[in-house]
Amino acid sequence: MRKDGALWALGAMSGTSLDGVDAAMIKTDGRAIFAFGPSAYRPYTPEERATLRGALGRWPGDPGVTAAAEVVEAAHAELLSRFTGAELLGFHGQTLAHEPSGRGTHQCGNGALLAQLLGLPTVWDFRSADVTIGGQGAPLAPFYHFALARHIGATEPLAFLNLGGVGNLTWIDPTAPGPENPGALLAFDTGPANAPINDLMQDRLGLDHDEGGRLAAAGEVDEDFVASVLKDPWFDQPPPKSLDRNDFHGLIDRLKMLSDADAAATLTAIAAASVAAAQIHFPAPVTRILVTGGGRHNPVLMAELRRRIPCPILPVEDVGLDGDMLEAQAFAFLAVRVLLKMATSGPDTTGAPALVGGGQISRPD
Numbered sequence: 001m002r003k004d005g006a007l008w009a010l011g012a013m014s015g016t017s018l019d020g021v022d023a024a025m026i027k028t029d030g031r032a033i034f035a036f037g038p039s040a041y042r043p044y045t046p047e048e049r050a051t052l053r054g055a056l057g058r059w060p061g062d063p064g065v066t067a068a069a070e071v072v073e074a075a076h077a078e079l080l081s082r083f084t085g086a087e088l089l090g091f092h093g094q095t096l097a098h099e100p101s102g103r104g105t106h107q108c109g110n111g112a113l114l115a116q117l118l119g120l121p122t123v124w125d126f127r128s129a130d131v132t133i134g135g136q137g138a139p140l141a142p143f144y145h146f147a148l149a150r151h152i153g154a155t156e157p158l159a160f161l162n163l164g165g166v167g168n169l170t171w172i173d174p175t176a177p178g179p180e181n182p183g184a185l186l187a188f189d190t191g192p193a194n195a196p197i198n199d200l201m202q203d204r205l206g207l208d209h210d211e212g213g214r215l216a217a218a219g220e221v222d223e224d225f226v227a228s229v230l231k232d233p234w235f236d237q238p239p240p241k242s243l244d245r246n247d248f249h250g251l252i253d254r255l256k257m258l259s260d261a262d263a264a265a266t267l268t269a270i271a272a273a274s275v276a277a278a279q280i281h282f283p284a285p286v287t288r289i290l291v292t293g294g295g296r297h298n299p300v301l302m303a304e305l306r307r308r309i310p311c312p313i314l315p316v317e318d319v320g321l322d323g324d325m326l327e328a329q330a331f332a333f334l335a336v337r338v339l340l341k342m343a344t345s346g347p348d349t350t351g352a353p354a355l356v357g358g359g360q361i362s363r364p365d
């Protein structure tokens with residue numbers, strides 16, 4: 001480590017949308033961001049995606065999990081070996097099952113194996129420690145969101161919204177001394193985002209996602225249905241709260257009577273309405289919501305958000321950030337924090353009863 005205490009860390013994320021692996025480098029001391037480095041993406045092949053899909057909801061010991069772990073490890077090894085100059089790897093893995101108040105949380109892929117293959121100290125299994133002490137184990141990006149809020153010079157409350165398979169939101173008071181301070185953050189999952197849209201596209205049309213929101217744009221939102229979904233007590237439940245990818249999968253069956261386009265429009269509206277419903281939990285109104293994750297590429301979803309929420313809703317690119325790589329960067333940032341024995345979550349982000357540093361460190365021989 002250099003005099004400024006900063007490291008070049010590589011982060012890798014395989015998200016709940018099951019589209020592929022994102023990887024990105026940042027230079028950080030676990031507090032400030034000194035530089036953004038290169039990034040790369042490696043999509044899963046249709047066969048790999050099917051293996052991962054088949055293992056969703058399964059736990060270690062199941063043969064489907066072993067097959068999924070092999071896919072995840074091979075895809076990461078291939079992608080991450082393209083990078084040079086990293087001093088540390090933060091490896092999230094692929095969440096297959098997440099039941100924080102039940103069986104726990106499980107991200108497949110062996111970080112110790114990647115440490116050997118890549119010759120890099122590797123921080124992995126970021127979520128278990130938090131769940132073990134009673135936290136949700138998610139979301140974990142909020143401490144990074146705080147650093148980003150500082151990096152962009154924010155001085156008033158704002159929120160980061162990630163529209164991945166599931167949506168998650170971090171409310172931030174950027175004037176707080178640090179992310180560990182009570183009141184600096186409030187983070188939670190907002191509800192279903194792209195996962196049900198992708199599942200609908202897969203089930204009905206054999207497609208991965210609704211590119212450009214084109215199918216949704218051709219349909220009409222069933223507002224009564226949206227309202228009925230939003231009556232689920234989950235939305236009123238105060239944070240902390242997190243979701244498994246398939247927690248709202250039942251929506252697909254309930255939409256059977258709608259045409260493909262109307263069902264896509266309605267699921268897209270539900271993703272936006274979930275975020276609008278989240279505003280009741282904000283400790284203070286926000287001046288803007290900065291949107292990251294693949295959902296910001298869907299103009300119908302962005303329009304639905306703007307229709308339902310009064311403040312500016314902006315892609316993170318508007319403040320100079322990279323919304324496709326932000327989660328990968330987050331796990332690079334968190335890896336440095338774990339190495340330096342700093343907290344990665346706490347009462348205001350995952351509801352853990354105390355600040356906790358999640359993640360184990362594996363070093364190459």
Ligand SMILES: Nc1ncnc2c1ncn2[C@@H]1O[C@H](COP(=O)(O)OP(=O)(O)OP(=O)(O)O)[C@@H](O)[C@H]1O
Pocket residue numbers: 014015016017018019162163164165166167194195197198208209210211212213292293294295297298327
């Ligand atoms: N051009 C686009 N048009 C419509 N939707 C898109 C587009 N690009 C990405 N998406 C949606 O975003 C998804 C990918 O988002 P992202 O990569 O943020 O998810 P993730 O990282 O897998 O999820 P999570 O944050 O839940 O772990 C795609 O599966 C798709 O549903």
Ligand SMILES: CC(=O)N[C@H]1[C@@H]2OC[C@@H](O2)[C@@H](O)[C@@H]1O[C@H](C)C(=O)O
Pocket residue numbers: 015016095098105137138139140141142162164165166167168189242243327
């Ligand atoms: C258990 C799990 O993998 N959760 C993911 C998922 O995808 C979005 C949302 O649900 C969030 O809670 C989390 O990912 C981000 C990276 C997080 O932990 O901040």
